[in-house]
Amino acid sequence: MQVRMGSSTTPRLEGRVTRARFLNLDVARRFAYNRAVMVSTGGGLTASTRICAVVGHPVRHSASPAMQNAGIAALGLDWRYVALEVRPEDLGAAIQGAGAMGFIGLNLTVPHKLLAFELVDLLDESAREWGAVNTIRFEGCDAGGGWRPLAEFKTESPREVRAHGFNTDADAIVQSLREDLGLEPRGARVLVLGAGGAGRVAALRLARAGARALFLVNRTRSKAEEVAAAIRQKEPGVEVEVGYPTGGVDLVLNATSAGLGAGDSLPWDPSAFELHQARAVYDMIYRPAETPLLRRAAEAGCRTANGLGMLLYQGAKALELWSGQRAPVEVMREALRGNVYGD
Ligand code: ATR
Numbered sequence: 001m002q003v004r005m006g007s008s009t010t011p012r013l014e015g016r017v018t019r020a021r022f023l024n025l026d027v028a029r030r031f032a033y034n035r036a037v038m039v040s041t042g043g044g045l046t047a048s049t050r051i052c053a054v055v056g057h058p059v060r061h062s063a064s065p066a067m068q069n070a071g072i073a074a075l076g077l078d079w080r081y082v083a084l085e086v087r088p089e090d091l092g093a094a095i096q097g098a099g100a101m102g103f104i105g106l107n108l109t110v111p112h113k114l115l116a117f118e119l120v121d122l123l124d125e126s127a128r129e130w131g132a133v134n135t136i137r138f139e140g141c142d143a144g145g146g147w148r149p150l151a152e153f154k155t156e157s158p159r160e161v162r163a164h165g166f167n168t169d170a171d172a173i174v175q176s177l178r179e180d181l182g183l184e185p186r187g188a189r190v191l192v193l194g195a196g197g198a199g200r201v202a203a204l205r206l207a208r209a210g211a212r213a214l215f216l217v218n219r220t221r222s223k224a225e226e227v228a229a230a231i232r233q234k235e236p237g238v239e240v241e242v243g244y245p246t247g248g249v250d251l252v253l254n255a256t257s258a259g260l261g262a263g264d265s266l267p268w269d270p271s272a273f274e275l276h277q278a279r280a281v282y283d284m285i286y287r288p289a290e291t292p293l294l295r296r297a298a299e300a301g302c303r304t305a306n307g308l309g310m311l312l313y314q315g316a317k318a319l320e321l322w323s324g325q326r327a328p329v330e331v332m333r334e335a336l337r338g339n340v341y342g343d
Contacts, residue, residue: 045080050102050151052081052322055094056109059083063339064107064315070335071319074328077151079104088112092119099138099161104151105322106136107315113169113197120165130201133165135318151322168317169310170205176309177251181280183303186210188250191278193267195223198284199255203227206253207235214238215245217268219256244273252297254283259291267293275300283307289341312336 052072054064060083068081086094091112098106108116116133117123127133138150140158150161177183188211192203195218203214204227214231218224221242228240252275258267275281281297284307294304315336316327337343 046078048078050077050079050104051098052079052104052106053084053098054081054107054109055084055086055091055112057085057087057111059085059109062109063311063336064109066339067312067315067332067336068319071316071328071332074331075319075323075325077323086112088115091115095119095136095163098136099163102150102153102161103138104149105138105318107318108134108136116165119163121162122164124164124166126167126170127165130167130170130204132167132169132197132201134169134314135166135321137164137166137321138162139164149322149324151324166318166321168314168321170201172310172313172317173202173205174209175313176305176307177282179313180305180309181251181282181303183251183280183282185251187212189213189215189245189248190251190253191215191217191245191249191268191273193217193252193254194256195220195227196255196257200227200230202253202255202284204231204234207231207238207240211238213245214240215249216240216242217244244269245277248277248279250279252278252281252293252302254281254285254291254293257285259283259285259293260287264292275302278302280304284310286311287340308336308340 052068054062056062062083065081065083072079072081084094088111095106095116113132113134116136117127117131120133120136123133139147139162140150140153141147141160142156142158147162150158174185177185185206186209190206190211190213192199192206192214195216199218203216207214216224216228224242228242231238231240254267256267258264275297278297280303281294282305283291283294285291286306286308289306291306294306297304312329312333316329316332319327
């Protein structure tokens with residue numbers, strides 16, 4: 001196998017750069033890199049260091065490594081969390097390879113969450129319920145035939161490894177609404193904007209949490225109708241309508257991607273719904289910290305929160321699934337804020 005290393009930064013062997021000098025430069029660069037890793041993670045990489053990763057395409061924007069490495073360090077684990085860019089057609093090989101190499105676990109991000117559902121060996125109830133996998137825990141079969149998280153295999157080697165798929169996204173929505181907005185979904189009237197992957201799960205999860213009425217709005221109306229039909233079938237006690245409410249609501253939840261880009265259109269029609277009809281507004285977008293929706297909502301006197309909490313709570317739950325320990329949520333929140341907003 002040919003391995004191409006650092007093509008953009010490694011000097012080519014030409015002109016006055018001799019092979020010996022090249023090697024010295026390379027060693028120096030690696031030394032600097034390893035020192036930077038030690039400083040940023042609080043310890044050196046050893047032969048027993050284990051790996052976790054977020055897998056996506058693209059993935060370089062991900063704030064998960066900063067958040068998870070801070071949590072891992074606070075728990076005193078000899079693990080590192082990296083971001084790996086994997087094309088959808090390679091996802092099966094990547095999951096299998098990660099298990100074979102004794103990775104602790106993986107997080108899946110866009111566009112892999114639905115695909116991973118088909119690729120894991122075992123689905124947790126959370127993944128089956130929401131139809132998507134955002135967390136994989138690798139588990140090993142021990143000498144007695146029992147399956148345990150790979151994190152628990154310290155000296156022995158497992159006889160076999162399997163990928164166990166979970167969904168920690170859906171519960172993170174409800175947790176973030178509670179913790180960041182002080183909003184209890186039970187009995188609430190909610191306007192959900194967006195009926196893509198995130199909007200569907202959010203609407204279904206709110207219905208499961210006992211929301212009284214859900215109003216679903218999506219640019220492509222047929223998708224909102226599909227989600228409404230799914231809720232009527234799964235949660236017949238919840239009132240569901242496609243379209244804007246006439247009266248007030250407890251919450252407007254934006255699950256569209258409108259607001260991510262500087263020139264994006266607003267995710268709702270202000271002539272059909274005025275924000276002062278809402279007590280609280282949640283935007284799943286967290287970059288920028290204040291989207292045009294959240295700015296207008298604050299001006300209208302609504303309580304507001306962005307989606308950073310969702311990212312935090314899904315990650316904290318993943319770390320708990322892998323480690324069996326309580327996640328250091330505040331440490332992870334600080335690291336996330338530092339990475340995303342630079343504060
Ligand atoms: P995700 O997994 O993040 O939900 P998705 O499934 O692609 O991503 O869904 C994106 C959502 O944002 C959809 O509800 C989409 O509306 P359509 O179903 O009509 O495509 C919505 N969306 C994207 N851009 C939008 C815009 N400019 N205005 C309103 N809605 C928008």
